[in-house]
Amino acid sequence: MTENTQTNLSCLLCGPGKVRFEEREVPVVEDPHDILVRISYVGVCGSDAHFWTHGGVIRMVSEEEPLVMGHEASGVVFSVGPAVTKVVPGDRVAIEPGFPCRRCTQCKAGKYNLCPEIQFAADPPRAHGTLARFFRAPEDFVYKVPESVSLQEAVLVEPLAVAVHGARIAQIAPGDNVLVQGSGTIGLLAAAVSKAFGAKAIFVADINKAKLDFAKQFVEECLTFIPDTKSTPEEEAIRFKREMNLSNGVDVVLECTGVESSARTGIFASAAGSTFVQIGLGKPDLNLPILAMCEKETVLKTAWRYSPGDYDIALDLLASGKINVKSLISSIVPFTDAAVAWERTKRGEGIKNLIEGVRD
Numbered sequence: 001m002t003e004n005t006q007t008n009l010s011c012l013l014c015g016p017g018k019v020r021f022e023e024r025e026v027p028v029v030e031d032p033h034d035i036l037v038r039i040s041y042v043g044v045c046g047s048d049a050h051f052w053t054h055g056g057v058i059r060m061v062s063e064e065e066p067l068v069m070g071h072e073a074s075g076v077v078f079s080v081g082p083a084v085t086k087v088v089p090g091d092r093v094a095i096e097p098g099f100p101c102r103r104c105t106q107c108k109a110g111k112y113n114l115c116p117e118i119q120f121a122a123d124p125p126r127a128h129g130t131l132a133r134f135f136r137a138p139e140d141f142v143y144k145v146p147e148s149v150s151l152q153e154a155v156l157v158e159p160l161a162v163a164v165h166g167a168r169i170a171q172i173a174p175g176d177n178v179l180v181q182g183s184g185t186i187g188l189l190a191a192a193v194s195k196a197f198g199a200k201a202i203f204v205a206d207i208n209k210a211k212l213d214f215a216k217q218f219v220e221e222c223l224t225f226i227p228d229t230k231s232t233p234e235e236e237a238i239r240f241k242r243e244m245n246l247s248n249g250v251d252v253v254l255e256c257t258g259v260e261s262s263a264r265t266g267i268f269a270s271a272a273g274s275t276f277v278q279i280g281l282g283k284p285d286l287n288l289p290i291l292a293m294c295e296k297e298t299v300l301k302t303a304w305r306y307s308p309g310d311y312d313i314a315l316d317l318l319a320s321g322k323i324n325v326k327s328l329i330s331s332i333v334p335f336t337d338a339a340v341a342w343e344r345t346k347r348g349e350g351i352k353n354l355i356e357g358v359r360d
Contacts, residue, residue, distance in 0.1 A: 174198030258282025
């Protein structure tokens with residue numbers, strides 16, 4: 001069966017709380033290095049829930065310019081261009097959903113995640129996403145999934161690559177003490193990656209006790225901390241160091257919430273010469289304690305999605321069994337119930353809710 005005999009049922013967001021399903025044209029494999037993937041599962045993240053609630057972030061969707069949603073995806077290769085050598089039809093794959101120009105200064109420097117022309121899945125108005133029967137991607141952004149990893153688990157390669165990217169930027173080394181702020185999907189995976197990279201002690205902080213209880217099961221021997229929102233970040237950092245017997249603070253902070261008070265607490269909890277990496281996205285501007293950072297020569301870094309090698313490392317971590325993401329999957333809904341998964345994520349239900357691909 002060829003793509004010409006199929007239709008491409010797609011899930012489109014048309015505005016806040018507005019979704020429709022329609023048959024669209026099947027993407028044509030025009031470039032010799034293109035791959036057409038039959039989507040099996042699509043994951044839901046916080047940005048999807050935000051789009052569902054508000055209709056976008058900077059660029060909004062509308063009835064006139066709707067958007068096919070989804071960027072965390074796995075599937076099966078349906079057809080390939082004549083120059084493709086990496087996979088063949090029938091192979092199970094994970095998709096890296098951002099396609100750069102490969103020609104700009106950033107791309108040539110190996111920082112394609114910073115490409116100003118990058119086409120990222122489900123980015124309004126015209127970069128449609130993976131929540132469809134078929135999705136087309138270039139060969140170098142499609143990764144064969146190891147036999148030991150299910151297609152459901154393969155959806156988690158995308159957020160795992162985010163965590164890997166943050167950990168690599170932080171240059172986590174054996175023996176480091178690492179504080180992870182936030183125990184959502186990215187925070188949990190950041191803690192797991194830190195352990196896989198050899199961190200001596202891993203601390204996870206969150207205001208949600210249930211999430212922290214899960215973190216202790218997901219990352220063996222990690223220690224947890226619940227900040228008191230009525231206290232100042234500096235006071236909570238002092239309490240954190242006292243309760244965790246850290247006289248000097250932590251070597252690395254991976255901030256995965258995007259919340260200002262969380263970022264400030266992490267900085268105050270860090271040791272002199274430590275590294276602080278902002279991974280989570282929240283409000284556009286964060287007020288950080290610059291004086292305290294200068295006194296400790298804190299190395300401040302920021303992370304944006306993933307870059308060369310991050311997907312490969314994420315897949316290696318899954319294939320080796322160093323990280324097992326199966327327990328993160330909270331629910332799987334049929335394709336036409338996509339809004340149910342968005343609502344669950346919006347309400348904070350579960351950790352990773354999945355949407356099944358189109359069934360014939």
